[in-house]
Amino acid sequence: GLTGLLGLIPPPASHTSHSTACKPWPGLSLLLQTFQPETLIVTLSIGHSPTVALLQVYDCLQEFKEKKLVPATTHAQTLSYEVVGILRETPKSPETQELRQILQAPHFKALLSAHDTVAQKDFEPLLPPLPDNIPDSEEAMRIVCLVKNQQPLGATIKRHEMTGDILVARVIHGGLAERSGLLYAGDKLVEVNGVSVEGLDPEQVIHILAMSRGTIRFKVVPGSLMGPFCTYCQVYVRAMTEYWPQEDPTIPCMDARKISDLGTCAGLIPSNHLLKRKQREFWWSQPYQPHTHLKSIILNFSFSSSTYSVPAILCVSDKEEFVGCDQKFFIAGFRRSMRLCRRKSHLRQQHAGVCSASGCLSASGAPYEEVVRYQRRRSDKHRLIVLVGPSGVGVNELRRQLIERNPSHFQSAVPHTTRSKKSYEMDGREYHYVSKETFESLMYGHRMLEYGEYKGHLYGTSVDAVQAVLDEGKICVMDLEPQGIQIARTHELKPYVIFIKPSNISCMKQSRKNAKIITDYFVDMKFKDEDLQEMEDLAQKMETQFGQFFDHVIVNDNLQDACAQLLSAVQKAQEEPQWVPATWVSSDTES
Numbered sequence: 001g002l003t004g005l006l007g008l009i010p011p012p013a014s015h016t017s018h019s020t021a022c023k024p025w026p027g028l029s030l031l032l033q034t035f036q037p038e039t040l041i042v043t044l045s046i047g048h049s050p051t052v053a054l055l056q057v058y059d060c061l062q063e064f065k066e067k068k069l070v071p072a073t074t075h076a077q078t079l080s081y082e083v084v085g086i087l088r089e090t091p092k093s094p095e096t097q098e099l100r101q102i103l104q105a106p107h108f109k110a111l112l113s114a115h116d117t118v119a120q121k122d123f124e125p126l127l128p129p130l131p132d133n134i135p136d137s138e139e140a141m142r143i144v145c146l147v148k149n150q151q152p153l154g155a156t157i158k159r160h161e162m163t164g165d166i167l168v169a170r171v172i173h174g175g176l177a178e179r180s181g182l183l184y185a186g187d188k189l190v191e192v193n194g195v196s197v198e199g200l201d202p203e204q205v206i207h208i209l210a211m212s213r214g215t216i217r218f219k220v221v222p223g224s225l226m227g228p229f230c231t232y233c234q235v236y237v238r239a240m241t242e243y244w245p246q247e248d249p250t251i252p253c254m255d256a257r258k259i260s261d262l263g264t265c266a267g268l269i270p271s272n273h274l275l276k277r278k279q280r281e282f283w284w285s286q287p288y289q290p291h292t293h294l295k296s297i298i299l300n301f302s303f304s305s306s307t308y309s310v311p312a313i314l315c316v317s318d319k320e321e322f323v324g325c326d327q328k329f330f331i332a333g334f335r336r337s338m339r340l341c342r343r344k345s346h347l348r349q350q351h352a353g354v355c356s357a358s359g360c361l362s363a364s365g366a367p368y369e370e371v372v373r374y375q376r377r378r379s380d381k382h383r384l385i386v387l388v389g390p391s392g393v394g395v396n397e398l399r400r401q402l403i404e405r406n407p408s409h410f411q412s413a414v415p416h417t418t419r420s421k422k423s424y425e426m427d428g429r430e431y432h433y434v435s436k437e438t439f440e441s442l443m444y445g446h447r448m449l450e451y452g453e454y455k456g457h458l459y460g461t462s463v464d465a466v467q468a469v470l471d472e473g474k475i476c477v478m479d480l481e482p483q484g485i486q487i488a489r490t491h492e493l494k495p496y497v498i499f500i501k502p503s504n505i506s507c508m509k510q511s512r513k514n515a516k517i518i519t520d521y522f523v524d525m526k527f528k529d530e531d532l533q534e535m536e537d538l539a540q541k542m543e544t545q546f547g548q549f550f551d552h553v554i555v556n557d558n559l560q561d562a563c564a565q566l567l568s569a570v571q572k573a574q575e576e577p578q579w580v581p582a583t584w585v586s587s588d589t590e591s
């Protein structure tokens with residue numbers, strides 16, 4: 001069409017003859033090759049001499065060079081109007097007649113129309129405007145389609161106590177509903193497969209669901225938009241014990257069962273007022289009484305005293321010499337008496353069965369503990385770093401290496417003792433020297449994180465000694481027997497517990513070839529195979545009994561690797577969000 005239109009330009013005078021009048025002017029093909037036809041067409045003046053037409057074309061091209069060459073309706077319209085104008089001026093000429101025919105042709109009209117449609121991008125369907133007064137619930141309505149094959153939906157429902165709405169009570173981790181990412185706890189069900197659930201009992205809705213095959217279509221109002229009626233909020237808990245649901249005869253919903261791994265955190269939707277009611281769907285948040293199906297993780301340690309005849313000490317000496325005494329800085333908390341006394345107190349506690357049931361569960365004795373993500377603010381004190389591990393695994397070696405790396409950043413707490421100060425010692429450096437009465441008042445006032453007796457003297461580390469390090473803006477690193485973790489777990493210390501685990505025995509035989517241990521009686525003793533075996537056994541028992549308190553585990557195989565891991569874990573504990581008991585953080589808010 002456009003080419004035809006251009007072809008109608010009269011040829012130059014020399015070429016004008018009747019036979020060539022309607023043939024395209026030869027120069028035109030050059031023009032067409034050189035320029036976009038649509039920019040040319042606008043300026044064509046039919047009937048003018050070719051030179052004038054060319055000048056007009058030139059002018060127009062100059063003008064369009066400056067413009068954005070995006071086609072727009074006006075261009076097409078301009079073309080039509082100009083052509084119509086020309087037609088009016090020379091209505092009788094045969095060229096005009098032919099042009100008129102071309103313009104009327106459907107394909108040319110379609111071309112212009114397509115051009116305008118694309119240029120305006122108005123090809124999307126036009127929707128009627130929304131009315132102003134839509135109810136909020138309708139606006140928030142969501143259609144969710146889930147394809148139910150052989151598997152259950154993986155969600156439970158309940159009726160809201162006040163509104164009577166049918167709500168999604170729980171979305172089971174890993175189930176179909178959770179994987180779809182479309183249904184959430186607290187969502188209100190409005191319809192299931194086109195059937196309104198208003199006024200229905202949860203059992204009736206479950207029946208509809210059970211009868212449904214293939215795609216199930218839910219109409220839901222998201223719980224997040226239900227304002228004050230939505231009483232659900234996600235709560236996370238840490239499993240403080242292992243649980244074998246398949247051995248639990250009281251479990252109401254086998255599909256919902258989940259083994260809780262020690263120390264793992266999972267989201268729940270507890271609702272205290274509902275606990276009073278016999279709500280099947282809330283069985284998982286019922287206060288739990290350990291009973292026969294809960295495999296006891298309270299192990300009775302029965303070590304021979306030989307376990308404790310191989311304690312290791314950094315400073316190979318038969319005297320109570322402190323580590324680093326002739327170095328530029330002094331590292332407290334590595335004294336041999338203190339370490340031997342700690343081990344003795346551990347032994348005594350194990351034999352006395354001090355680790356009670358509550359010691360293995362949460363502080364409240366519940367099998368789970370509510371946790372929250374805690375991110376230490378820059379202005380907050382550092383978290384206490386607690387290292388735990390079986391005797392000889394390298395807890396003190398790692399602690400010493402960490403402190404030596406940056407003594408102005410990491411520090412041990414100075415322990416207390418009732419023994420008298422020696423001539424070369426300084427009060428508050430090796431120990432805080434206190435009377436037996438003072439020591440006991442700290443003990444009974446629960447201000448001692450750990451304490452024990454060695455050769456008739458009391459030794460221990462107080463909360464205040466740890467606080468003193470934290471108050472200086474440093475990171476306090478201490479080793480603790482696992483029984484002491486519970487005492488240290490307070491909102492003021494917010495301990496981050498790192499378990500130092502031995503590698504397997506064959507690896508340790510290699511790595512500990514030159515390692516020296518010291519006992520009450522022996523100096524520079526090498527590890528024997530049975531020492532390594534006992535270390536491994538003790539580590540296993542510690543993990544089973546106290547694993548729920550461990551925030552991080554480091555296998556101490558290669559010492560340098562373990563050291564690097566420790567440094568990174570300590571940094572993460574201080575700088576990255578971590579799960580901590582909810583009480584630590586709420587106490588913060590109160591204070």
Ligand SMILES: Nc1ncnc2c1ncn2[C@@H]1O[C@H](COP(=O)(O)OP(=O)(O)OP(=O)(O)O)[C@@H](O)[C@H]1O
Pocket residue numbers: 310311312313314339343389390391392393394395396397398511512515516517556557558559560562
């Ligand atoms: N990864 C390792 N490779 C080689 N030797 C190691 C490693 N870790 C620790 N050792 C050495 O093992 C010995 C015991 O380590 P350490 O004194 O730190 O044990 P511990 O866990 O503190 O035990 P205890 O609490 O009984 O004193 C030390 O000689 C130490 O240098």
